[in-house]
Amino acid sequence: MNFHLSHPFPFNWLIEFVIILSSASQLHHPQTMKMVIMFICPFFSCSWFDYISSRVVSLQLVNMSFLWKSSNSGATEKTLTLEEQQQKIDELRKQLGEPSSVAIQGFLSDASILRFLRARNWNVQKASKMLKGAVKWRASYKPEMISWEDIAHEAETGKIYRADYKDKLGRTVLVMRPGLENTTSGKEQIKYLVYSLEKAIMNLTDDQEKMVWLTDFQGWSLGSTPLKVTRETVSVLQDCYPERLGLAILYNPPRVFESFWKIVKPFLDHETHKKVKFVYSNDKESLKIMAEVFDLDKLDSAFGGRNTATFEYTSYAEQMKQDDKKMQSNDTGSDASSEASFYSGTDSPKHGDGEAEA
Structure with a gap:
């Protein structure tokens, strides 16, 4: 079934959407995504192929790892024993060194380190690079200090x-x-x-x-x-x-x-x-x-x-x-207080009047 659009379709948005959702998929190679795009574009009667493929490459689909596990050159995800996982955690901690603040120390729990290791398929070097970047961002951005x-x-x-x-x-x-x-x-x-x-x-x-x-x-x-x-x-x-x-x-x-x-x-x-x-x-x-x-x-x-x-x-x-x-x-x-209800009434949320940034 062909989809013929009466106006140019904004594929940049569609690609962003797919990148976010398929962040750690098996679409490891730009060539693979290009093949998919080449198949799709005729259905939409568009000429966006070069733009889309360049956007995919530039955003480095292979590195997208938020939603799910990041790809590791197509490797199947490893399964480690609890003892092996702890060894990986200890090895990564040695590479990180001492935390720069109490907030960073709290962030670097075993559970947190495990998430970064899983995101990099237990590759300590790759997880270390990723985690150091996150620590640097948290030290600068201070997300825990943002208030209501x-x-x-x-x-x-x-x-x-x-x-x-x-x-x-x-x-x-x-x-x-x-x-x-x-x-x-x-x-x-x-x-x-x-x-x-x-x-x-x-x-x-x-x-x-x-x-x-x-x-x-x-x-x-x-x-x-x-x-x-x-x-x-x-x-x-x-x-x-x-x-x-x-x-x-x-x-x-x-x-x-x-x-x-x-x-x-x-x-x-x-x-x-x-x-x-x-x-x-x-x-x-x-x-x-x-x-x-x-x-x-x-x-x-x-x-x-x-x-x-x-x-x-x-x-x-x-x-x-x-x-x-x-x-x-x-x-x-x-705890119970964190689950207090903030719902009331039956009206749907209303749009506010936004102002342009100065």
Whole structure:
């Protein structure tokens, strides 16, 4: 079936989307991706091949590692015993040296080092390089020091927030509504995403280290997020938060996203592509996914659940301020207070009036 578009299709966005979702796939080589693109382009009657292939190469698909495990030259993921894993951790610690601050010391837990090792298929040298980069970024960016007051304006519309429910596996759920973008500063948008990730991670239980991203595409357009912001966001996520995403649910995305994904999927390993779910509100079969993943009594009605409460800014602000205090006191465990509800009413999140960056 051919897709003939009446206007030039912005494949740069589509490619960014696939890069983010297939970050650690078996699409190791630019030539492989070029073959895929060559097959796809005629379906869209476009002449974007050179641009797309150059974008894929420049963004180094092989190094994308945030969502899932990074490729290691096509090697099958190794399976190590607990003793072997500990040996790798100890070896990597020796290469890192002494932490530069209390915050960095807290970041360099055994669990954190394990994530970087898994992201580099237990290659200590590669994991060391990746982890040193993340440590340098954290020492400079200081994500743990971002407070609610720093990003409160970014949160006004509910474009990103931590849900007051978890999935059936007990994973923290981060709701994203890119159609509710209310600001124009890419720097501030990334800061808010980092803040949200840090708080989501802080609220993970001891038996979970991954989260669920539930992305609602209602109201989204190609102009919602500039391409530059997308690239910078991917850079932070891939390098500094590996092995943190367990499931990505795309709710009512543009259909062309899934069409493109189906073409790319055969090139991906099973563990990668099964972590991406496309759900449509007018498709009963795809809605079954929501029932499999969530308790429908707790899930937002906007996502097919039975909970009619919606995001309420004031309540969420109070909860985030409490989380700020917990992080500042180095108490990052999950307790009852961290699950306090910030939902009320039945109105959907509203768009805010964004102002151009000065």
